[in-house]
Amino acid sequence: MGKSTSPYPRLSASATGTGVVSHAGSVLLLRTAEKTGLTDALSVALSPWRKPLSRHDPGKIVLDLAVALALGGDCLADIAQLRAHPEVFGPVASDPTVSRLIATLAADADMALSAIDTARAAVRTAAWSAAGDRAPDDDIDEYHPLIIDLDATLVTAHSEKEHAAPTFKRGFGFHPLCAFVDHGGEGTGEPVAMLLRAGNAGSNTAADHITVVKKALAQLPCDPGYRVGRTILIRTDGAGGSHAFLEYLTKRRLSYSIGFGLTDAMVTEISSIPQDGWTPAYDADGQVRDGAWVAELTDLVDLSSWPAGMRLVVRKERPHPGAQLRFTDHDGLRLTAFTRQHPPRRAPRPRTTPPPPRPVRGPHPERESHRPGESSAARIRPEPGLARHRATRLRTRRVDPDARPARAPRPEVGAETAAPAPVVDRRADHPPCPPHPPQTRRPSTLGPPAHPRPRPPQRATRTDLTSINPIIRDEREMSSGAVDPDATRPCRAAHRCPTPDQRQRPPIRNRSGRPRGLR
Numbered sequence: 001m002g003k004s005t006s007p008y009p010r011l012s013a014s015a016t017g018t019g020v021v022s023h024a025g026s027v028l029l030l031r032t033a034e035k036t037g038l039t040d041a042l043s044v045a046l047s048p049w050r051k052p053l054s055r056h057d058p059g060k061i062v063l064d065l066a067v068a069l070a071l072g073g074d075c076l077a078d079i080a081q082l083r084a085h086p087e088v089f090g091p092v093a094s095d096p097t098v099s100r101l102i103a104t105l106a107a108d109a110d111m112a113l114s115a116i117d118t119a120r121a122a123v124r125t126a127a128w129s130a131a132g133d134r135a136p137d138d139d140i141d142e143y144h145p146l147i148i149d150l151d152a153t154l155v156t157a158h159s160e161k162e163h164a165a166p167t168f169k170r171g172f173g174f175h176p177l178c179a180f181v182d183h184g185g186e187g188t189g190e191p192v193a194m195l196l197r198a199g200n201a202g203s204n205t206a207a208d209h210i211t212v213v214k215k216a217l218a219q220l221p222c223d224p225g226y227r228v229g230r231t232i233l234i235r236t237d238g239a240g241g242s243h244a245f246l247e248y249l250t251k252r253r254l255s256y257s258i259g260f261g262l263t264d265a266m267v268t269e270i271s272s273i274p275q276d277g278w279t280p281a282y283d284a285d286g287q288v289r290d291g292a293w294v295a296e297l298t299d300l301v302d303l304s305s306w307p308a309g310m311r312l313v314v315r316k317e318r319p320h321p322g323a324q325l326r327f328t329d330h331d332g333l334r335l336t337a338f339t340r341q342h343p344p345r346r347a348p349r350p351r352t353t354p355p356p357p358r359p360v361r362g363p364h365p366e367r368e369s370h371r372p373g374e375s376s377a378a379r380i381r382p383e384p385g386l387a388r389h390r391a392t393r394l395r396t397r398r399v400d401p402d403a404r405p406a407r408a409p410r411p412e413v414g415a416e417t418a419a420p421a422p423v424v425d426r427r428a429d430h431p432p433c434p435p436h437p438p439q440t441r442r443p444s445t446l447g448p449p450a451h452p453r454p455r456p457p458q459r460a461t462r463t464d465l466t467s468i469n470p471i472i473r474d475e476r477e478m479s480s481g482a483v484d485p486d487a488t489r490p491c492r493a494a495h496r497c498p499t500p501d502q503r504q505r506p507p508i509r510n511r512s513g514r515p516r517g518l519r
Contacts, residue, residue, distance in 0.1 A: 006034050007060045008090050023085060026067055030089075033063060036127045041119035049104055049112065056093040061101050062116070064092055076102065117218065124192075125221040136181050136190070137222040142230040145255055147182035148216050149189060150209060150236035154199070165199035175201045177208050179216035182235075185284065192219040206244035209236070213248075230255045241339065243306065250307040250341065260312060260337040269300045270314055270335065281315055292317035297337070310339050 008030045033039050042059030050058050067089070068079045076098050083092040093101070105112040128135040140146045157164040157173035166172055175197045180189030193215035195208055202208075217228060234240075234249055238259030249256045262270075273295050281292035297312045316333040319325060329335050 007039065007057065008034070009087060011088065023071060023081070023088060026071060027088065029067055029070060036123045036130075038119070038123045039063060041123050042116070045115040045119040046105075046112070048115075049101070049108075056091070056097055058101055058105075061093050061098055064089065065098070117215070121219050121221075124219060128221050136183055137220065140222070140231045142255075145231050145233040146220070146222070147233045147235060148192070148213075149180045149182055150177065150212060150234065150240060151180070152177045152203060152239065157199075163196070163198040167199040168203070171199070173199050175199050177201075177212050179212050181216075181220075192216045203239040204242055206242040206248075209240050209242075209245045210248050213254075229253055233257065246307050246310065246339065250309070255341055257338055257340040260339045262314070262335060262337050266297065266301055266314075266337070267335065269297060270295075270316075273300075278316070281317070289317070306339075307341075309341050311341065312337060312339055 011024075011027055039059065042062055043057050044059075046058040046062065064079055064082055065076065068082055071078075071081060073079070073081065077095060079092060079095070079098060082089040083094075086092070128137060132138070137146050152175060154167050154169060154171060155174040155176060156171055161173075164173055167175060177195045177197060178191060179193040180191055182189055193212050195212050195215070197208065213234060217232070220228075220232075222228070222231070230253065233255040235257050236259065238261050240246075240258045241260045246256070246258065278293035278295050281289045281294045283289045292315060294313055294315045297314050298310075301312060303310060303312060314335060314337045316335050318332075319334045323334070325332070325334065
């Protein structure tokens with residue numbers, strides 16, 4: 001039996017058991033994290049922030065905090081409810097350990113959040129792949145897109161926390177912006193991205209909406225790159241109806257359905273719509289919604305400053321009992337508007353008549369090896385029996401006499417004579433060459449020339465056999481006594497020719513410095 005590598009203990013449910021534990025419903029969350037690989041993915045992603053001799057894994061600490069939030073906790077100290085049940089959650093880190101880990105991750109918040117988001121995206125891909133045809137991204141297209149809802153919420157802070165500020169509803173806390181994937185009528189929203197903001201953050205801040213959309217798209221397994229196409233639909237309320245946010249969605253070619261604020265001029269145009277211009281409204285299930293009608297205002301108002309292709313739709317409906325009408329409402333009906341960008345339908349390809357058949361061409365006179373006046377060779381039918389047998393290397397006898405064109409009979413063996421070669425006079429075709437002009441030669445005469453060439457002066461011959469080397473020549477003259485050594489003419493190359501005294505070799509000395517042969 002293999003040993004379990006999960007950081008959480010194994011539990012078994014039995015009717016005869018006597019032990020009872022609380023928070024048993026959280027076991028479903030723990031087993032889901034194990035089956036999808038979230039436990040291992042967080043451990044690997046947060047391993048750079050783990051100290052060498054630490055006992056608790058940073059990935060398990062973060063996962064324990066997420067489970068504590070799911071059980072109703074709202075601060076780090078609420079992890080104590082997990083620490084009280086080690087038989088369910090295993091060893092849980094202490095409050096100082098959790099505080100130190102959060103401080104370490106906050107010191108490098110961008111890298112830590114990026115690592116956690118990468119792990120979440122990989123786990124979501126595995127989970128949606130295991131879901132098969134029940135996955136949210138199964139069989140999505142332009143007309144059945146994957147819906148991402150953006151909405152902000154308020155989180156109340158009971159004390160002075162970091163970035164806590166007064167809210168627009170006269171509260172105190174935070175104002176995060178969240179993104180959820182819609183699972184349809186049979187499921188709930190799946191959170192994919194969240195942006196933490198101060199309590200006084202604006203509701204219609206375009207930069208925050210763009211950041212949340214980028215994070216949400218990065219979490220989708222179906223995101224092939226920057227352009228995801230019309231298969232993704234972004235929905236939000238009137239807070240997202242800004243020029244910058246709509247231009248960003250248009251640039252990324254995303255479908256959208258976003259609330260739009262009506263002006264007095266638009267309300268005036270709405271009042272001019274005839275009664276037959278309104279059509280019944282339908283709900284998400286395709287059923288007619290009682291007391292609601294819709295009409296399109298795209299051609300009635302000026303939308304030149306908005307992105308191209310945007311459509312403006314207005315809805316009027318009866319308010320529910322107790323609702324307070326606004327100044328923009330008309331005839332006791334509440335008016336709401338939203339913008340959308342419907343994907344254009346592909347126009348059918350125009351039907352074209354097929355081209356006329358080409359005229360049948362006959363054999364080319366130069367390519368078929370015959371001339372226009374001659375008859376072409378007979379067509380050869382394909383005969384598989386004409387192939388040689390591999391074993392005998394002989395042709396089979398299945399030869400059709402009609403398969404070859406008719407030829408003249410050949411003469412018998414021995415009666416063949418070589419035809420005489422035709423005599424061709426090639427010179428008859430060319431005119432004769434003209435005679436060459438006579439060459440004029442210089443006449444030659446016998447005897448000496450009239451004007452003899454001058455001869456160069458002859459050099460005087462040397463009678464003495466002496467060496468041209470001045471050194472050897474001087475030694476010979478001094479040894480014979482013919483020349484006085486003191487009256488000897490200095491050598492022209494005195495700087496190169498040493499004197500006889502200088503030509504004496506120095507005595508060879510031994511290692512002690514004395515000449516050899518001396519003791």
